[in-house]
Amino acid sequence: MKTSEPLAAALRRLIASGELPDGARLVERDLAERFAVSRIPLREAIQQLAAEGLVEQYQNRGAMVRTLTAADIDEVYDLRMLLEGDAIYRAVQRMDAETLARAGLVHRLLDAADTREKQGELNREFHALLYAPCGNQRQLKAIRELRTEVERYERLQSMLLADTPSFQHEHADILQACVAGDADRARAMTIAHLTSAKHLVKNARHLHVPSE
Incomplete structure (x- = not known):
């Protein structure tokens, strides 16, 4: 089972490559299916990216790839x-x-x-x-x-x-x-x-x- 670290690395690559572009929603259900993991390590990975400034988290709206001004x-x-x-x-x-x-x-x-x-x-x-x-x-x-x-x-x-x-x-x-x-x-x-x-x-x- 994948831990949050390799999941965070995989999400960084998707953002860096443009597969997850600015403003894209990080839908936990879809990403959990894609990586064949539970939502717990995925949520931890998303929180890690939020701490790094790559993702913004919104109450009741989930997480989105941050658009840099x-x-x-x-x-x-x-x-x-x-x-x-x-x-x-x-x-x-x-x-x-x-x-x-x-x-x-x-x-x-x-x-x-x-x-x-x-x-x-x-x-x-x-x-x-x-x-x-x-x-x-x-x-x-x-x-x-x-x-x-x-x-x-x-x-x-x-x-x-x-x-x-x-x-x-x-x-x-x-x-x-x-x-x-x-x-x-x-x-x-x-x-x-x-x-x-x-x-x-x-x-x-x-x-x-x-x-x-």
């Missing part, structure tokens, strides 16, 4: 810039040759990735590798949760990663700063990279949410 996206990316900029700044000072080599390999693999899913996976891995040496697990968890909030619009990986060449140039700048041990530049390049992503995400969001 432009202001929400600004808030998420402003926080990401603070947390990710700080993470990489501190990580650079602890980064070893193995981490840099792995990040370089992922960067090269991203150039050759031919599906949106693979691009997204490698993009997440690239950043996670570079942030991990900061050593603050709560900070890394917060970064993952903030990324999850906007990931559905980064399916927009269709937009973000249709724009892969410019993003890869930004990745290269970040990586070069890390190799050089330049923590200030790594932070500045990471913030610039997230600023580019924010603009693309806000534009892509309008394709799915035409009015506030």
